[in-house]
Amino acid sequence: MSDAPESGFSLELGEDLARTREWLHEFAASVIRPAGAEWDEREETPWPVLEEAAKIGLYSLDFYTQQYLEPSGLGIPVVFEELFWGDAGIGMSLAGSTLAALSVAANGTPEQVGEWCPQMFGGPGDVKLGAFCSSEPEAGSDVSAIRTRAVYDAAAGEWVLNGVKTWATNGGIAEVHVVVASVDPSLGSRGQASFVVPPGTPGLSMGQKFRKHGIRASHTAEVVLSDVRIPERCVLGGRDRLEERLARVKESGHAGGQAAMRTFEASRPGVAAMAVGIARAAAEYAAEYATRRVQFGRPIGQNQAVAFMLADMAAAVDAARLLTWRAAWMARQGRPFRRAEGSMSKLVAGETAVRVTEQAIQILGGNGYTREYPVERWHRDAKIFTIFEGTSEIQRMLIGRTITGLDVR
Numbered sequence: 001m002s003d004a005p006e007s008g009f010s011l012e013l014g015e016d017l018a019r020t021r022e023w024l025h026e027f028a029a030s031v032i033r034p035a036g037a038e039w040d041e042r043e044e045t046p047w048p049v050l051e052e053a054a055k056i057g058l059y060s061l062d063f064y065t066q067q068y069l070e071p072s073g074l075g076i077p078v079v080f081e082e083l084f085w086g087d088a089g090i091g092m093s094l095a096g097s098t099l100a101a102l103s104v105a106a107n108g109t110p111e112q113v114g115e116w117c118p119q120m121f122g123g124p125g126d127v128k129l130g131a132f133c134s135s136e137p138e139a140g141s142d143v144s145a146i147r148t149r150a151v152y153d154a155a156a157g158e159w160v161l162n163g164v165k166t167w168a169t170n171g172g173i174a175e176v177h178v179v180v181a182s183v184d185p186s187l188g189s190r191g192q193a194s195f196v197v198p199p200g201t202p203g204l205s206m207g208q209k210f211r212k213h214g215i216r217a218s219h220t221a222e223v224v225l226s227d228v229r230i231p232e233r234c235v236l237g238g239r240d241r242l243e244e245r246l247a248r249v250k251e252s253g254h255a256g257g258q259a260a261m262r263t264f265e266a267s268r269p270g271v272a273a274m275a276v277g278i279a280r281a282a283a284e285y286a287a288e289y290a291t292r293r294v295q296f297g298r299p300i301g302q303n304q305a306v307a308f309m310l311a312d313m314a315a316a317v318d319a320a321r322l323l324t325w326r327a328a329w330m331a332r333q334g335r336p337f338r339r340a341e342g343s344m345s346k347l348v349a350g351e352t353a354v355r356v357t358e359q360a361i362q363i364l365g366g367n368g369y370t371r372e373y374p375v376e377r378w379h380r381d382a383k384i385f386t387i388f389e390g391t392s393e394i395q396r397m398l399i400g401r402t403i404t405g406l407d408v409r
């Protein structure tokens, strides 16, 4: 990111960002958290909450762009931590479009960003969503196995997409879908490109909607692409650049990175911050509970076994946040992740969220195991963070490769 200003790493948030955090915390505490249980049960996109967030300027392309461009790089981590502290299912509905927008920003031209990103958010009274569709039934961790084909019909000046995408957040209900497809299957992942499918394009339909373990207020579904015809300009980066890239790959055997991987690299610290938000919610909730719940004539928190668990939880949350902020700061300064720092943040934050939410259930005892209390939901929600955007195993593989230089498989 050459336009990024150089800024020293600091744990002190700037005044604007500190104020933004307070504002978001207020919204998370008063609107998101109270709605969490209801939308988890309903397993539906919480449109009324999105509306409220749009009304105050939170669910908007402008707000997210401002946070992505925040000079310290900590804008997005701070925003996502607060939203997911409120509730992760609703948080994912509020954040899901950003992954699609990020893929356009990472791979598209300025004109494409200007045309498509605003349509992924809409505005107050007319809220919209974006969806990023990379995963397929046979291509999860292995992005190179993507079978969805994009064929250029020169006579019509159109791309024709065919295939089945799965696990797409907002898939089928989004205004704009970004689809990763293979243009030249003989080149594997190097032969892939990302395409925007404009609103209302015939041939794109929703397949199965998944009923999930957690983040149930976030819609996840298959997206079926059947002879989907889109204008030439819908390939991200433009057709000329794509043709040049494919020619370079054929000539030299390598060129640039994979379209899907570029999106994931850019989004990893943000995803880590979401997990930090859940973990912090659980650690705070359990600490508060442990001071109130009395057994054997004293608060359970006075037992070293419980206090040590709370200590581990608090330390783990802070450690995860530090890795997350470091990665986000490095990304904003345009520093390369030489030690896979982005993957480190996602790995540690995701596993921290699972562990800390489980410990929170333990501290709440029977109450923790019921739906009367939020920690069982947070535990279910946390689990996705070791699976999507690269599983924990894939993060370890990437870190392992980076620090050893070996072709770890």
Ligand SMILES: Cc1cc2nc3c(=O)[nH]c(=O)nc-3n(C[C@H](O)[C@H](O)[C@H](O)COP(=O)(O)OP(=O)(O)OC[C@H]3O[C@@H](n4cnc5c(N)ncnc54)[C@H](O)[C@@H]3O)c2cc1C
Pocket (backbone or CB within 6 Å): 099, 131, 132, 133, 134, 135, 139, 140, 141, 142, 166, 167, 168, 169, 170, 212, 215, 220, 384, 387, 388, 389, 390, 391, 392, 393, 394, 397, 409
């Ligand atoms: C709720 C939800 C939302 C999602 N949202 C999106 C979205 O918006 N867009 C999108 O494109 N995708 C999305 N995904 C897909 C997600 O990114 C994939 O589920 C994830 O990449 C894992 O792929 P998979 O499920 O096919 O698992 P697999 O790749 O089949 O992995 C299964 C297991 O094998 C392990 N494994 C696989 N390969 C290796 C290896 N080489 N070494 C070691 N272990 C390995 C994995 O770590 C895992 O434990 C979402 C998924 C879910 C569940």
